[in-house]
Amino acid sequence: MDPTKFPVHFDGKNYDIKRFLRDHPGGVNTLKKYKGKSIEQAMSAYGHSTSAYHMLNDFEVKDVNLTGKVSANGRIITKEESSRNAEEIAMLEELEARLDWSKPIVSQLDAIAPHYEMWVNSAVYRRCRLFQSPILESMTFTPWYLVPVFWIPIIMYLLARNFLEHVACGDSCTDPLNPIQFLGHMVMGVCIWSAVEYSLHRWVFHLDPGSSITMIKLHFLIHGLHHKMPFDGLRQVFPPIPALILAGILYIPFWMWIPYPEVKFVGGLMGYLTYDMIHYYVHHGSPRDGSYLYVMKRYHSNHHFVNHDKAFGITSKVWDLVFQTYVKVKKLGFSLQW
Structure with a gap:
């Protein structure tokens, strides 16, 4: 054969x-x-x-x-x-x-608008063109490795700057922290990101766009295309520039109300980078049975193909348990291999 x-x-x-x-x-x-x-x-x-x-x-x-x-x-x-x-x-x-997949899809979404939720949650194994403009279209593709290439230098810079400012500053410290305290603030930032990750996925990415064509197009660009074409590896991670803008917006409450905001923000960025890499891996990686990523790959597959309104956690199931959106994935008598 x-x-x-x-x-x-x-x-x-x-x-x-x-x-x-x-x-x-x-x-x-x-x-x-x-x-x-x-x-x-x-x-x-x-x-x-x-x-x-x-x-x-x-x-x-x-x-x-x-x-x-x-x-x-x-x-x-x-x-x-x-x-x-x-x-x-x-x-x-x-x-x-109703759609011509050889042409840009975004401009055709009005044709399926009354049944958008049903359509977008029925996956296809293909790629699509979103925009007519070649420049605009090229901006929708993001190879996974661009995310760590973009964010790791930023994280390392902020980490070094804050460590020198708050820990390794000697007698010149204005807001001193010992190494354990510094690490604690970073861990707090990771925890905050974990809650943000769940909240964005559940209440923003899965927001019902209703019958508004504008909202349907916006939803499709933000998250809908990922559910329609879950195997498109070039549209799996968050593009760095929009992510940077979103990070700036999310930093505002850190800066206004939380002690040592930049230290926590560094932890938050580490959490985000981990999330984006895990999300890509659970779609395209080959984790082994018994590993944490094996469990999360099966859990995320359930979200895509069975329970679209549950199992929102990507890096953790904690918030699904808290908000009762947890899904128990069927146990198998054998190991899956990818």
Whole structure:
């Protein structure tokens, strides 16, 4: 069998899921035995979401011998089964047919506005163009490594400056701290960021845009595109310049009301950098069973493909437990591999 392809069959149609193997939330090892076989019973047995059936069409191969191209348009309508909502999948097909994915998507969102929430939470395995302007479009792509390259020097500078000002300042100190106190303020900053991370994700990124076309477009640009195209690695991390602006805004209450604001802010920036790197890794990394990142990868996959209104924590489940949005992920009798 051709090693460059991974053919499977479903509902009388043929698919090549080779490029999806490492992104499959259930791991590569759970798919291996289905190469060249039907996946219909497996999808039903393992409780796949409507979004999974919806995404499957991105891998359809029209050629019976699996040598044709993957279809870029259209949606499948599957036969009625207890494990699938055929009417909902048909509705998603109709919504996708309203859009031309070869053209900028943002300007077309009014076509699906009445059903935006349903559409945006039904993932596809493709990339899209957001804007007509090449310059504006290029600003929407951010390779993951630009985030640490941008933020680490800033963090190191602020850390060194504040350490010299508050700890290693000798008799010239105006607001002295011992090393333990200095570290305590930084840890407090990390904790504050943890609460901010949850709050932004739940109450800003998942804010219901209603029927306003402007709010729908804004929501799609901020977070909606990530749910629609969760495997687009170039739009997975927060672009540095918008992040810098947001950091400046969030620093204002630190500066006005909190003692040693810059020290705590350094801790907050460390927390943010950790969050952005973990978020990228749980989407594209290969953590091993038993590790913390393995647990968080499965937890975040649940948020994307099952419970869109729960499991908001990326680096921690603490605030999900506090605000009762925690999701218990099903235990497996085997390890997933990506």
